[in-house]
Structures are given as C-alpha cells and as structure tokens.
Amino acid sequence: xxxxxxxxxxxxxxxxxxxxxxxxxxxxxxxxxxxxxxxxxxxxxxxxxxxxxxxxxxxxxxxxxxxxxxxxxxxxxxxxxxxxxxxxxxxxxxxxxxxxxxxxxxxxxxxxxxxxxxxxxxxxxxxxxxxxxxxxxxxxxxxxxxxxxxxxxxxxxxxxxxxxxxxxxxxxxxxxxxxxxxxxxxxxxxxxxxxxxxxxxxxxxxxxxxxxxxxxxxxxxxxxxxxxxxxxxxxxxxxxxxxxxxxxxxxxxxxxxxxxxxxxxxxxxxxxxxxxxxxxxxxxxxxxxxxxxxxxxxxxxxxxxxxxxxxxxxxxxxxxxxxxxxxxxxxxxxxxxxxxxxxxxxxxxxxxxxxxxxxxxxxxxxxxxxxxxxxxxxxxxxxxxxxxxxxxxxxxxxxxxxxxxxxxxxxxxxxxxxxxxxxxxxxxxxxxxxxxxxxxxxxxxxxxxxxxxxxxxxxxxxxxxxxxxxxxxxxxxxxxxxxxxxxxxxxxxxxxxxxxxxxxxxxxxxxxxxxxxxxxxxxxxxxxxxxxxxxxxxxxxxxxxxxxxxxxxxxxxxxxxxxxxxxxxxxxxxxxxxxxxxxxxxxxxxxxxxxxxxxxxxxxxxxxxxxxxxxxxxxxxxxxxxxxxxxxxxxxxxxxxxxxxxxxxxxxxxxxxxxxxxxxxxxxxxxxxxxxxxxxxxxxxxxxxxxxxxxxxxxxxxxxxxxxxxxxxxxxxxxxxxxxxxxxxxxxxxxxxxxxxxxxxxxxxxxxxxxxxxxxxxxxxxxxxxxxxxxxxxxxxxxxxxxxxxxxxxxxxxxxxxxxxxxxxxxxxxxxxxxxxxxxxxxxxxxxxxxxxxxxxxxxxxxxxxxxxxxxxxxxxxxxxxxxxxxxxxxxxxxxxxxxxxxxxxxxxxxxxxxxxxxxxxxxxxxxxxxxxxxxxxxxxxxxxxxxxxxxxxxxxxxxx
Numbered sequence: 001x002x003x004x005x006x007x008x009x010x011x012x013x014x015x016x017x018x019x020x021x022x023x024x025x026x027x028x029x030x031x032x033x034x035x036x037x038x039x040x041x042x043x044x045x046x047x048x049x050x051x052x053x054x055x056x057x058x059x060x061x062x063x064x065x066x067x068x069x070x071x072x073x074x075x076x077x078x079x080x081x082x083x084x085x086x087x088x089x090x091x092x093x094x095x096x097x098x099x100x101x102x103x104x105x106x107x108x109x110x111x112x113x114x115x116x117x118x119x120x121x122x123x124x125x126x127x128x129x130x131x132x133x134x135x136x137x138x139x140x141x142x143x144x145x146x147x148x149x150x151x152x153x154x155x156x157x158x159x160x161x162x163x164x165x166x167x168x169x170x171x172x173x174x175x176x177x178x179x180x181x182x183x184x185x186x187x188x189x190x191x192x193x194x195x196x197x198x199x200x201x202x203x204x205x206x207x208x209x210x211x212x213x214x215x216x217x218x219x220x221x222x223x224x225x226x227x228x229x230x231x232x233x234x235x236x237x238x239x240x241x242x243x244x245x246x247x248x249x250x251x252x253x254x255x256x257x258x259x260x261x262x263x264x265x266x267x268x269x270x271x272x273x274x275x276x277x278x279x280x281x282x283x284x285x286x287x288x289x290x291x292x293x294x295x296x297x298x299x300x301x302x303x304x305x306x307x308x309x310x311x312x313x314x315x316x317x318x319x320x321x322x323x324x325x326x327x328x329x330x331x332x333x334x335x336x337x338x339x340x341x342x343x344x345x346x347x348x349x350x351x352x353x354x355x356x357x358x359x360x361x362x363x364x365x366x367x368x369x370x371x372x373x374x375x376x377x378x379x380x381x382x383x384x385x386x387x388x389x390x391x392x393x394x395x396x397x398x399x400x401x402x403x404x405x406x407x408x409x410x411x412x413x414x415x416x417x418x419x420x421x422x423x424x425x426x427x428x429x430x431x432x433x434x435x436x437x438x439x440x441x442x443x444x445x446x447x448x449x450x451x452x453x454x455x456x457x458x459x460x461x462x463x464x465x466x467x468x469x470x471x472x473x474x475x476x477x478x479x480x481x482x483x484x485x486x487x488x489x490x491x492x493x494x495x496x497x498x499x500x501x502x503x504x505x506x507x508x509x510x511x512x513x514x515x516x517x518x519x520x521x522x523x524x525x526x527x528x529x530x531x532x533x534x535x536x537x538x539x540x541x542x543x544x545x546x547x548x549x550x551x552x553x554x555x556x557x558x559x560x561x562x563x564x565x566x567x568x569x570x571x572x573x574x575x576x577x578x579x580x581x582x583x584x585x586x587x588x589x590x591x592x593x594x595x596x597x598x599x600x601x602x603x604x605x606x607x608x609x610x611x612x613x614x615x616x617x618x619x620x621x622x623x624x625x626x627x628x629x630x631x632x633x634x635x636x637x638x639x640x641x642x643x644x645x646x647x648x649x650x651x652x653x654x655x656x657x658x659x660x661x662x663x664x665x666x667x668x669x670x671x672x673x674x675x676x677x678x679x680x681x682x683x684x685x686x687x688x689x690x691x692x693x694x695x696x697x698x699x700x701x702x703x704x705x706x707x708x709x710x711x712x713x714x715x716x717x718x719x720x721x722x723x724x725x726x727x728x729x730x731x732x733x734x735x736x737x738x739x740x741x742x743x744x745x746x747x748x749x750x751x752x753x754x755x756x757x758x759x760x761x762x763x764x765x766x767x768x769x770x771x772x773x774x775x776x777x778x779x780x781x782x783x784x785x786x787x788x789x790x791x792x793x794x795x796x797x798x799x800x801x802x803x804x805x806x807x808x809x810x811x812x813x814x815x816x817x818x819x820x821x822x823x824x825x826x827x828x829x830x831x832x833x834x835x836x837x838x839x840x841x842x843x844x845x846x847x848x849x850x851x852x853x854x855x856x857x858x859x860x861x862x863x864x865x866x867x868x869x870x871x872x873x874x875x876x877x878x879x880x881x882x883x884x885x886x887x888x889x890x891x892x893x894x895x896x897x898x899x900x901x902x903x904x905x906x907x908x909x910x911x912x913x914x915x916x917x918x919x920x921x922x923x924x925x926x927x928x929x930x931x932x933x934x935x936x937x938x939x940x941x942x943x944x945x
Contacts (some may be wrong), residue, residue, distance in 0.1 A: 003410075070231045116148045130166055180346065186207055231268045292331075307366070373777075386412035403474075461912070462911035514530075549625065570591035702937045846873075
C-alpha cells in the first residue's frame with residue numbers, strides 16, 4: 001500500500017433490496033459449487049512442528065491449524081447500470097453479497113475447536129470433513145465473537161488429529177461496505193448526462209481493499225499474514241460486467257442465465273489474506289507488452305478509449321523488467337492486472353496479480369495532466385510493483401514488522417524510477433524528501449520504534465497505526481544507510497538470497513540481518529549487522545552528532561525537539577565525512593562514546609562536512625567556527641559542497657534551532673546563499689523549513705518582514721523563468737520544471753507584484769466566455785490557487801464550476817486545492833460544508849480538502865472547528881492526515897487545551913498516536929515561539945531594512 005468512509009450517497013441509497021430471483025439463483029449456484037469441489041484434492045502440505053502453543057492472548061489466532069487452500073465463491077448482487085425507463089419501474093440496487101468458502105487445512109496440534117475470523121457476516125451451514133478419510137465431523141456449536149477478536153469459533157464433536165488434513169465449508173452473506181474497506185461499492189459517470197436529473201450515465205462497480213484486516217469482512221478466513229494459502233476464486237456477476245481477481249481467468253466466463261455469468265480463476269500462488277482482491281465493473285483494458293507477463297491496465301471505458309491509461313501501461317512492463325533483473329527472481333504469475341478506481345482509501349494497493357489505484361494517481365491525459373504527473377505515476381507503480389517481491393512474495397510474520405514491506409517498497413522506488421525514467425532525476429530528491437519526512441516524525445518523544453514487539457500491535461487500530469511515516473520513510477532511510485554501510489553490491493546480493501530462500505514464506509527483521517551478515521562476512525566481515533541495525537530499528541528516534549573541528553571531538557545525543565526531554569538512547573553511527581574536497585574513510589561512533597577523531601580536526605581554515613550525500617540517519621552539529629566556514633562556502637561557491645548536502649545543511653540548521661541546539665539566527669543566516677541558488681534540492685529544503693516559521697508566525701507581526709525577505713530571496717529565481725512563465729511554457733528539464741513551480745508559488749505567496757499580476761491575467765483569460773485553457777498543465781495548480789487567493793467570489797465560483805464540470809481527475813484535484821486558497825472566510829466555510837456531501841466531494845478526498853483549507857491562515861481555525869463538529873463523518877476518510885494537518889499551526893496554550901480535550905473526548909482509532917504527537921508538538925511550539933519570536937522579528941527586520 002502506498003502512503004495516502006463511505007461511497008457516494010447515490011450508491012449507498014441505491015444498494016438496498018435483494019431480489020427474489022437472485023435468492024433462487026444463489027441456491028442453485030451453492031449446490032453446483034459444492035458438487036464441483038467434492039472432486040478436488042488438497043494441495044500437498046508443508047511440514048510443521050508436531051505441537052504448538054494454545055490460544056494466544058487477546059486477538060491472535062492459535063497456530064494449531066494451518067490453512068493451505070481456499071475455494072471461494074462470491075456473488076455481489078448489484079447492478080452496474082440502472083437505466084431509467086419511461087413508464088417502467090426500474091430495479092432497485094442492492095448492497096448485499098452472498099457466497100461460500102471451503103478452506104482446506106492441516107492440523108499441527110490436536111484440537112476440538114476451529115478458530116478463524118469473520119466480521120459483519122451472517123455465517124451458516126458449517127461442514128467439517130476429514131479429507132484423509134472422506135468423512136464428516138459433526139459441528140456442535142458455532143459462535144461469532146462480538147468483540148475486537150472477530151473470532152468465528154466452531155466446536156466439534158471430537159478432536160481433529162495431529163497430522164490430519166481437513167476441510168471446512170461455510171456459507172455466508174453480508175453487505176457491501178459503506179466505507180472503503182473490505183468489499184465496497186463505487187460510482188462514476190460514463191458519458192455526459194442529457195439533463196441535470198439524468199441518471200442513465202451513472203455506473204456502479206465493486207472493488208476490494210483487504211489490508212490490513214478486512215478480508216474477514218468478505219469471507220470467513222484465517223486473516224493473519226503468516227497464514228498463507230492458495231486461493232481459487234469464482235465470481236458471479238452481471239453479464240455486461242468484467243470480473244478481475246488475483247488469479248488468471250481460467251477460460252472466459254460461464255453464462256448462467258440472461259442476467260448472470262460466473263468467472264472462475266486459477267489458484268493463486270501462496271499469499272496472505274490481505275492481498276486477496278477482486279473487482280466487478282464495466283472497465284476496459286489497455287494491454288501492454290512484456291516478454292512473459294500479460295499486463296492489462298483497466299479504466300473507465302471513456303478513459304481507456306482516450307488513451308489515458310497508456311503511460312501507466314507502457315511503464316509497468318519496464319519497471320517489472322527492472323525488478324526481475326535486480327532481484328534475479330521472476331514475477332510469480334503470468335498475468336498482471338492494474339485498475340484505476342474512482343474510490344480507494346490509499347493511492348495504491350499491491351494485491352497479488354490485481355493492483356488497485358486511485359484513478360487520479362494512475363491516469364495521464366495529454367494536454368491536461370501535468371508533465372510532473374508522470375513522475376507521480378512512475379513512483380506509485382514502482383512502489384506497488386516492488387511489493388510483488390517485498391510483501392507479496394516474502395511477507396512479514398506480523399504487522400509489527402510491516403516496515404519490511406513498506407520500507408523496502410519505498411527504498412526500491414528511488415532506484416526503479418531512476419532506472420526507467422533517468423530524465424526525471426528523482427533519486428536524490430526523493431531520498432532527501434524521504435529522510436526529512438522521517439526526521440520530522442521521529443524527533444518527538446512520542447515517536448515509536450521502527451520494529452515494535454508483537455504484543456504492542458494487536459487490534460486493527462493498532463495495526464493501522466503502523467502505516468505511518470516511521471514505517472515508510474524511516475524504513476527506507478535505514479535501508480539507504482545499510483546499503484551504503486556494506487556497499488551496494490553486497491546489499492543487493494544479500495537481498496537476492498533473502499528473497500529467493502524465503503519466497504512464499506514469512507520473515508522478521510532478524511532473518512534479514514542474517515542474510516546481510518553473511519554477504520558482509522564474504523566481503524569484509526567487519527561488523528555485527530544485527531547489533532548495528534537493531535539500534536536503529538528497535539529504538540525510537542535518531543542522534544545528532546556534534547563535531548568540534550578544533551579538537552576533533554565527536555559525540556552523539558538523542559535528537560528531540562523537546563529540549564527538556566531526558567534520553568539515554570544511543571546508536572552505532574557510521575559517519576562519512578569530507579574535509580574541504582577530500583573524502584575521509586568511514587568513521588564509527590559507538591553507543592555512548594565520546595571520541596577524539598584526528599580526521600575531524602580542521603586546519604588552515606578548512607571546513608569539515610559530515611554525512612556526505614545524506615546516507616546516514618542522523619543530524620550533524622558543528623562548533624560555531626565550522627558553521628561559519630560552511631556558510632561562507634555556500635555564499636562564495638556552493639558547488640564545492642555536494643548538492644544533497646546543500647539541502648541537508650539547511651534542514652539540519654533549522655531543526656537544530658528548533659531543538660535549541662544552535663541559535664536560530666545561524667539557521668536564518670544560512671538561507672542568504674539561496675538568493676543565488678538555482679538547484680531544486682536546496683530551494684526545496686529552504687522553503688520547507690521556512691514553512692515552519694510561516695506556520696508559527698503568520699498570525700503575528702513577524703509575518704510582514706518575513707514575507708519581504710522571502711520575496712527578495714525568490715525574485716531572482718522567479719525572473720530567471722520569466723520568459724517561460726509569462727508565455728505559459730516550461731523548461732524541458734524536469735528539475736527545472738519543479739523549481740519553476742516553487743518559484744511561482746513562493747513569489748506569489750509573498751506578494752511579488754509581477755507574479756500576482758501574471759496569475760490574475762492568465763486566470764482572467766480563462767474566465768472569458770468560450771475560452772480554451774491555455775495555461776500549461778504544469779502551472780495550473782499554482783496559477784489557480786494564486787488567482788483565487790487574490791480574487792473574490794467570482795473567481796472562486798468559476799473554479800467551483802470548473803470542478804463540477806471537469807471529468808479529468810488531475811484537473812479536479814488542482815481545482816479542489818485552488819478552492820481552499822481564497823482569503824474569504826465565508827467561501828472557505830461554504831467549501832468545508834461541501835465536503836459533507838459525497839456527491840460533491842468523495843469521501844477519500846475529504847481529508848485532503850479539509851487539509852488544504854487548514855494550510856490557509858484564513859482557514860485554519862475554520863478547519864479545526866469543522867473536524868471537531870463533524871468528526872463522526874470525516875474520521876472515515878483519513879483521520880491521521882486530518883489531525884496532522886489541522887494542528888500544524890497550533891502554538892498557543894488555548895489551542896493545546898482544545899487539542900487535549902478533543903483527544904480525550906473522541907474515539908480517534910488509528911489516529912490516536914498522531915493526536916498525542918500533535919499534543920507534544922504543540923507544547924514544543926509554544927515554548928519555541930515564546931523564546932524565539934523577538935529574535936526572529938529582529939533578524940527579518942534587519943535583513944529587509
């Protein structure tokens with residue numbers, strides 16, 4: 001799943017009635033299905049120990065039964081179209097589904113109870129049989145536990161025998177989810193409505209999202225990641241629709257009657273239940289070539305016909321080739337389907353053989369989508385394809401080690417996109433962005449270790465909390481450090497062996513360390529990998545390394561924004577450093593060590609730079625003299641300092657100032673060089689870090705001189721793109737395209753007159769009757785936002801009308817952001833109210849829409865009041881993002897008390913941890929603002945005098 005609930009009112013209201021004909025049909029199909037499975041033999045079983053422990057505490061399934069294969073029949077009873085016919089009663093939509101499953105399992109320890117998972121299902125008709133002796137075992141009791149375990153407990157007349165093979169047949173029915181988990185419905189329009197009330201263009205589809213614990217809402221199963229099994233699936237669906245699933249379609253679809261057909265799929269390779277997926281829709285494919293794998297990218301028929309899935313289809317095969325070459329392991333199936341869905345809770349989900357995406361993240365419309373949208377598409381596909389090896393082929397034993405899935409997928413994305421689209425030049429940018437995101441989240445005492453104990457991750461909410469910045473970004477960052485430490489070829493060799501030896505199995509990080517250790521021993525054998533890496537994965541946080549270039553002393557300290565927090569944590573730190581232009585040997589700083597290193601002594605006025613190319617997961621502080629030399633070098637000739645480190649010096653200085661380890665004026669002095677900088681990485685780091693100052697002070701007298709300073713710093717950069725921007729064109733280089741957008745954004749946001757005039761002029765031309773949109777797609781987001789920000793009701797309502805009329809998802813996303821940019825409070829309030837209507841703003845877009853409003857200083861308080869008033873609705877979108885974003889400006893005691901009250905009074909679910917992190921961050925902000933406001937105001941006034 002890439003890092004990112006109910007369906008529309010029309011869908012939810014329509015899915016209400018199960019027809020009599022459907023009931024009769026399902027009875028027939030159940031009988032047919034039971035007849036078919038009677039002749040099937042179970043797959044050969046793996047070897048297991050003869051005894052296991054009893055039922056684990058609280059929520060985990062016992063290990064006495066091991067599933068090997070499922071045969072699943074699913075029948076979602078819905079219409080993909082409901083045409084309004086004159087003088088005819090149109091059919092009602094239904095939210096019901098029904099089906100049955102047979103799970104074949106092996107008994108590793110005798111038991112008279114079968115435990116598996118079932119949630120929100122009506123389960124009936126259990127049949128337990130010995131497949132060894134072809135005899136049935138009487139069921140004496142069946143109970144679905146109504147608690148957070150979701151256990152379906154089946155008591156038997158006598159105990160199953162150790163070493164025996166058995167099957168369990170269950171029938172079930174349920175309702176299509178009103179959210180975006182399990183089996184859910186989605187709507188879209190195909191064609192243009194003839195009139196305002198025309199519903200003939202409405203289309204309905206069924207999709208799934210099982211991660212992490214939602215497969216149990218679709219069929220009874222052993223819903224834990226280390227219960228891998230094969231899945232043989234049959235989907236019954238309307239004749240006009242296409243069913244997709246994890247496996248390969250066996251032989252087209254079998255017609256049942258005038259309304260229904262059944263599509264059967266070949267058994268999958270061994271996989272976890274969270275990867276189970278299917279869709280039923282009228283979508284059409286865009287095929288793409290691969291030497292061995294049949295790749296099809298599905299989308300709305302109109303989007304397919306227009307070629308909007310072509311870029312995604314073309315790049316998928318190239319990325320698949322890259323991963324197969326890099327790991328020397330082929331993708332395990334002969335087919336790969338991808339589908340662009342109108343609704344999906346995350347940007348993408350890596351289901352084996354059927355990857356699902358938000359359509360706005362996968363489709364590319366020439367002339368409408370930004371050229372930079374290609375970067376996002378390539379990154380997302382690379383992330384989900386990396387999961388076919390990390391997560392799907394080799395899976396973590398339990399969710400406490402989910403970083404072995406998501407951290408690796410994020411890490412591999414850096415290299416895959418760089419390999420297949422080298423012109424994007426994204427590797428260094430993405431590595432640094434990832435590092436900075438991890439640093440920000442991990443600098444709080446309320447952070448968590450990358451790998452926690454299994455006992456700390458039990459409930460669904462606790463599992464979902466693991467899908468956070470620590471898992472994705474810190475996970476990738478420590479892998480960058482590890483690969484640099486052992487050398488990339490050694491790392492790649494170890495990973496290849498790890499994947500090959502553990503395919504179709506489950507691992508933990510200790511197993512990974514063993515493979516890295518073996519490969520390292522064959523190379524140099526200089527270190528204990530587990531000892532080194534456990535200090536980074538089993539502890540919260542990271543260190544700041546302080547280097548005195550006069551004495552050569554170096555020591556480490558746990559870096560925390562809260563300077564009053566006490567911590568004795570320390571790490572095994574590999575330090576790559578350079579002295580002026582000379583790269584030094586790798587230097588180790590051991591836990592608790594304060595060491596004198598001759599290499600760190602600067603002579604003849606030379607500067608020393610540590611963490612060269614930002615491979616280490618740590619910050620660096622220096623003695624004032626070395627900071628002065630580095631700042632002088634940046635202003636004199638920044639190119640002598642590696643590009644990534646120019647960005648990292650900015651990020652380190654500002655965050656050291658936030659932690660009160662250096663004076664805040666040091667960080668501000670460092671930004672002077674940016675006036676003459678033309679590279680993306682230093683500018684991105686500067687904008688991001690000054691963004692914290694903006695959030696803390698844009699409601700105070702500091703903001704005026706701060707705006708003037710930023711305006712002065714960006715003016716030269718903005719003017720360097722003047723010919724492009726004024727003519728609504730962009731450079732050919734992708735990095736230059738990125739920095740052009742940042743220049744416009746900073747210039748207009750800080751009231752550079754020529755920038756505002758440009759944005760207003762372009763938008764005014766667009767507003768003219770029958771005008772074509774001549775604004776380059778790259779520039780539309782920033783132009784729309786700035787024009788609406790500096791406009792009024794007319795500009796806002798024009799953007800809203802464009803949003804309602806647009807069928808392109810990327811254009812709608814740009815407009816949703818622009819609508820949040822107005823300074824008119826009443827318009828922002830109206831916009832927030834619109835987020836409560838899923839026919840206007842889909843639930844999966846609610847969190848981002850409210851977050852956009854909260855980033856606007858005029859809308860922050862509105863957004864905070866809004867989520868508190870409507871928490872029971874907005875929490876079903878993305879509650880973590882909502883709390884992170886809406887509390888980002890909190891820096892007063894009153895705001896802290898409101899936040900604490902909110903956290904106490906509401907069920908925050910998977911957002912609980914982020915709420916308490918927001919409380920800690922707000923406390924830090926209050927103290928920091930009170931101590932630094934006057935100094936910062938004085939600095940900006942002096943610089944702009």
